[in-house]
Amino acid sequence: MISTSKYYAAAIKSALLAVLILCTYSCSNNDSEPTGDGEAHWKISSTVKSVSGSSAIILSGEPGTRWYAELTEGAEWCSFSSKDFANAKTKNGQLADGLNVLYVYYKANTGKVQRHAQLTLRYAENPEKTFDLIQLAESEELLPAFNTWAELPAKVDNSNYQYVTHYGLLNNKTLRNYSICFDKTKKAALWVAYPIHDVYTTKNIPDRTNRWAFDPTIPISAQANCVEYSYKGSYDRGHQVASADRVCTDEMNAQTFYMSNMTPQASSLNGAMWGTLESRVRTNSCSDTLYVVTGAYFENDNTTTFDGAGNLVPIPTHYFKVLLRTINGKTGKKIEDCAPEELKSIGFWVEHKAYSGGIPTEICKSVKEIETKTGFTFFPKVAASVKEQNAPRDWGIN
Template identity: 65%
Template structure:
């Protein structure tokens, strides 16, 4: 028998070989079994769980450990929903996560009924519990109107054949909640106002999705086409509801990239003072909820630019924000049940120009009532006119 010696300790080389074989075997087994145990996956709708009434397809993005097996099955809605564009009876599909982009496409027929319908897609990774995705298809005439008299942030409606009112919903902790509502002007190819609540429930750590897309509820012909590239000139695709106000879930954030939430906004306004104003607004969120309406105003002398497809679109002359919340932030009351002394409000009227990379100045601060007179809209209809006369910038962290 051959021995090797080191530091006066002799070890049979045959035993070394056996130990090496056992180690390799153990490592191999660990790679196999441990790999299975560490396999995991995540999935989310690419854009939204809500689609229009016309036939089409939606996509679920799949991410996770390469090699992880996934199984998907349509458990409800199989009469109009499928996993294949060629075989409308195919209700299940399996796959393995690869490096790069992994997508599960879900195909659906037209909904010609007067009611929306819901399909359910169950998706399971390896030995993880299955996750169920709801796909909501709107009816032909459905618009998802805001709850005008219920939600504190919704302005009073105005009758105008050019206006379309829409609310977008999203899933949060397996519950469907409102994301935001808009008053979209088809002649301006933009929302005149976007109303939304800000609360810690809407804030998280999801990365900005940058999934520029058409709003599925508004006819595409009325929307600016900046899904691939921005507006012409020095204009950004300016959010009215900021992406950073909706980073609790991927779906919530993706919906902020709808074209209906965009306007052509000067890059040196959008990225500088306006961005700081958005951060200042977000910092005022509270347990009772902060209610916000952001809007675009097209006044005298409004100019035009082009969208990403070279179509002419109007450029706003001004932007505004109006804010409402309880003074303490922790009353536990609905807005309609609060006294005037318990509420605070403020407005911001912004010229469409570069202010420089500065903090929001007091010069843009005004009252909600003043912005009502400028725009013709009635904001926060649940509160008194005296509350809407307030203009106290320091109360909102603006000095």
């Protein structure tokens, strides 16, 4: 028979051993690597030029989280190493404090067609995220589909103009984001044309990206340099297509922060009436799509400022918007298939100054009037009678 003292001693010893095992297990779990999911996005764009180079994916999440990347398509011309295109098709690492960057290197595309690569990224044991990379063909340009998309003005041939369309991926489909007519002498877009629809304005990102960057399709020397700092004086980096118009994906929102979409816009206008007008435009979105052209007009080059790097740039004397949509909003028809009585349009001509109150009706014009002022032809497939309309109340403006 075991004595009582020996019995209690054995029980205490067993209990201490159980506590030690439990503590060891618990401490081991507490010291394990984080398993949370992280965020990732292209730093600039998923579309790159035909020349060789690199693109960056920004990684973020809980420090200590492990990540794993693999090139699943395009491995013959893409790599995670600039020195080894044969073997560096996978890469892994651990998130650290501060900036985490995954570089994807690519060879020059000397072919006649663009090509597509794909990579997957996984944090810990979480589901994979898929990233597409599109490389343009040699001499290929991302030109707007003139005479096809309803929002596009008629093309004007001018050696100082560069036309570009930016695209983004949404639900595995490539959609146009916006198109521009960029004037290299003004270092600004004379117009930016874009559709507004729920697919673009349904918020799928936590906040605006604020990733100010040069437009990768336009020579840097032709763009204002406000990547690090805004224009000098009381001028903001004023969007033409608003950040809030593109909150569907990180990439499409980031593209609105290209320098080609910026002009030096007075803070007293940008943060007040102009912002109110942008919001009012969005409220007129419809199932049939709202088509918008926003532009900057330079009556003269007498007023100038400096960009963030100290380069002289002209300041627009006016801004404008022209809008077009179906009256019903849900016809399911293309614009060119609609009768004139099924459509409505309006324009806004905004002097570059501060305004008091809401949206003044005196800035409301017909599209035809703004065509006369700017020299551009808007909505070229639409009858003249539609472009002569000017009914602010039909657009929620009293």
